Amino acid sequence: MAILDDLQLSRREVMATGAAIGVATVPAAADAASGQPSIMKVSFTVNGQRQTLELDTRTTLLDALREHLKLTGSKKGCDHGQCGACTVIVDGRRINSCLSLAVMHEGDEVTTIEGLGSPEKLHPLQAAFVRHDGYQCGYCTPGQICSAKAVLDEIKAGVPSHVTADLTAKIQFSEDELRERMSGNICRCGAYSNIVAAVAEVAEGKA
Amino acid sequence: MRAFSYERAKSPREAAAAVAADPTARFIAGGTNLLDLMKLEIETPARLVDVNGLKLDEIAPTKDGGLRIGALVRNTDMAADKRVRKDYGVLSRALLAGASGQLRNKATTAGNLLQRTRCPYFYDTNMPCNKRTPGAGCSAIGGFTRTLAVLGASEACIATHPSDMAVALRLLDAKVETVTPDGTERSIPIADFHRLPGDTPQVETALARGELITAVTLPKPIGGTHAYRKVRDRASYAFALVSVASVIHKDGSGRIALGGVAHKPWRVEAAESALPRGARAISEGLLAGARTTSQNAFKLTLAERAIGAALAQARA
Numbered sequence: 001m002a003i004l005d006d007l008q009l010s011r012r013e014v015m016a017t018g019a020a021i022g023v024a025t026v027p028a029a030a031d032a033a034s035g036q037p038s039i040m041k042v043s044f045t046v047n048g049q050r051q052t053l054e055l056d057t058r059t060t061l062l063d064a065l066r067e068h069l070k071l072t073g074s075k076k077g078c079d080h081g082q083c084g085a086c087t088v089i090v091d092g093r094r095i096n097s098c099l100s101l102a103v104m105h106e107g108d109e110v111t112t113i114e115g116l117g118s119p120e121k122l123h124p125l126q127a128a129f130v131r132h133d134g135y136q137c138g139y140c141t142p143g144q145i146c147s148a149k150a151v152l153d154e155i156k157a158g159v160p161s162h163v164t165a166d167l168t169a170k171i172q173f174s175e176d177e178l179r180e181r182m183s184g185n186i187c188r189c190g191a192y193s194n195i196v197a198a199v200a201e202v203a204e205g206k207a
Numbered sequence: 208m209r210a211f212s213y214e215r216a217k218s219p220r221e222a223a224a225a226v227a228a229d230p231t232a233r234f235i236a237g238g239t240n241l242l243d244l245m246k247l248e249i250e251t252p253a254r255l256v257d258v259n260g261l262k263l264d265e266i267a268p269t270k271d272g273g274l275r276i277g278a279l280v281r282n283t284d285m286a287a288d289k290r291v292r293k294d295y296g297v298l299s300r301a302l303l304a305g306a307s308g309q310l311r312n313k314a315t316t317a318g319n320l321l322q323r324t325r326c327p328y329f330y331d332t333n334m335p336c337n338k339r340t341p342g343a344g345c346s347a348i349g350g351f352t353r354t355l356a357v358l359g360a361s362e363a364c365i366a367t368h369p370s371d372m373a374v375a376l377r378l379l380d381a382k383v384e385t386v387t388p389d390g391t392e393r394s395i396p397i398a399d400f401h402r403l404p405g406d407t408p409q410v411e412t413a414l415a416r417g418e419l420i421t422a423v424t425l426p427k428p429i430g431g432t433h434a435y436r437k438v439r440d441r442a443s444y445a446f447a448l449v450s451v452a453s454v455i456h457k458d459g460s461g462r463i464a465l466g467g468v469a470h471k472p473w474r475v476e477a478a479e480s481a482l483p484r485g486a487r488a489i490s491e492g493l494l495a496g497a498r499t500t501s502q503n504a505f506k507l508t509l510a511e512r513a514i515g516a517a518l519a520q521a522r523a
């Protein structure tokens with residue numbers, strides 16, 4: 001643990017120093033054409049807490065969460081929208097936080113895995129993942145759980161999917177619906193069958 | 208990623224004028240294609256103009272019984288719209304066959320139309336590509352071509368357009384509405400919107416620099432059985448090898464458009480009169496002039512069979 005604390009401390013220091021230099025030396029309207037970084041202020045709510053950050057415009061929402069706010073639950077798998085490890089919920093909708101700029105989230109409400117539940121008070125989906133062993137290494141898990149939470153809301157809201165047989169009928173939960181809707185979350189450990197069992201248990205109200 | 212300045216557009220016209228006046232500026236909507244390409248430095252804008260606040264996110268009926276879908280409507284919302292589901296099922300189906308739930312929540316109408324090719328060499332900045340660097344040469348020709356075009360390609364480029372949504376829009380004879388930098392409005396038939404590569408594969412659409420898409424309009428519903436069949440390497444979350452958008456009427460007449468085979472959605476209206484005679488009959492006209500490699504010739508067989516499956520589905 002001591003090693004980990006040291007590591008975190010030094011990384012935090014590096015980040016803080018880096019940001020300070022950025023703010024001090026770059027004028028507000030940075031000349032991006034000359035390749036100079038451009039720094040902007042942005043405020044949004046993360047897990048109910050208002051946050052204001054000064055960021056290089058290039059910072060993705062994922063990097064803002066992980067590197068600046070130290071919310072390392074959301075993971076970076078591919079950084080290109082291909083794996084879903086970075087899935088967070090913004091204004092009630094799941095998105096890939098790696099393909100979204102932090103400065104484009106002014107005023108938004110962001111929920112990450114840390115905001116869904118805590119070790120003392122797990123979200124029903126978190127508890128079901130534990131019960132069903134819905135993971136092996138756990139790297140994709142925060143993204144899987146954020147995605148699953150939004151999937152259940154999407155089904156309730158009547159959003160159809162590729163496997164919905166009748167586009168005009170009421171949308172019903174099924175394991176086929178779940179598998180299709182969760183296809184944007186890759187698990188390289190292949191824990192899929194247990195993930196389906198965990199989410200289905202919550203969806204069907206047995207959790 | 209290269210550094211860039213970021214600003215929020217205040218009106219469609221100002222946004223268009225800003226991007227037209229600055230060759231380093233680009234619009235950003237959902238960001239799911241542009242940021243991906245910026246990370247790889249395939250796209251290197253020095254200025255981003257965010258169009259998300261322009262209130263172009265409504266779906267409304269048109270005077271002549273169609274629908275006007277705002278440029279900033281998210282793919283999820285277009286697919287879930289009750290009117291789209293009821294009257295333009297092929298469009299809902301095409302959207303839902305594309306990308307993932309997370310991506311569709313961000314992806315917009317305009318961004319989807321303007322997404323760039325998935326040619327593997329376009330993505331590999333170590334390889335020459337005429338789209339990235341006009342005149343550099345095409346690495347795909349003579350290379351790995353399994354996913355690439357079999358129709359309408361050129362000596363300069365054999366890339367395909369990856370959008371599923373655009374194939375359904377082509378089938379439905381949609382129009383793309385824009386505002387130009389001087390404030391005038393245009394309505395571009397979808398058939399003329401995407402271009403074939405010719406010897407300028409870097410020019411992908413009929414848009415002028417800075418021209419902003421404001422909406423897509425659909426003509427009044429045409430009835431029939433709507434379907435979108437997408438054949439891909441995995442069951443979900445993969446681009447099409449071949450896709451078929453279809454509307455088939457009771458008498459066997461209808462429309463067919465293909466995705467995954469060309470630099471634009473592929474439709475040959477003149478071939479559609481053969482549709483009542485079956486998949487083989489329409490494929491003769493629809494796939495005429497195809498040029499294949501040993502790696503992608505399978506797309507012709509696949510297209511004909513996918514059309515056959517769509518016809519069987521409509522009869523069932």
Ligand SMILES: Cc1cc2nc3c(=O)[nH]c(=O)nc-3n(C[C@H](O)[C@H](O)[C@H](O)COP(=O)(O)OP(=O)(O)OC[C@H]3O[C@@H](n4cnc5c(N)ncnc54)[C@H](O)[C@@H]3O)c2cc1C
Nearest residue numbers: 081236237238239240241305306314315318319370371420
């Ligand atoms: C892993 C992955 C899988 C995918 N799978 C599929 C798939 O199976 N099928 C499919 O169809 N798509 C797929 N996509 C692509 C996805 O559909 C596109 O990324 C998305 O539609 C782009 O929309 P956007 O709003 O995010 O565009 P942006 O990235 O914001 O913009 C794209 C382009 O459009 C321009 N632009 C945006 N709005 C306007 C406007 N109003 N006027 C003029 N120009 C504008 C931008 O300048 C930019 O050049 C996939 C993407 C990923 C990352």
Ligand code: SF4
Nearest residue numbers: 326336337345364365
């Ligand atoms: S096919 Fe087109 S996109 Fe692909 S390498 Fe050739 S020029 Fe580039």
Ligand code: FES
Nearest residue numbers: 077078079084098
């Ligand atoms: S890290 Fe965002 S999708 Fe993979």
Ligand code: FES
Nearest residue numbers: 136138187188189
């Ligand atoms: S549990 Fe290891 S990647 Fe999913």
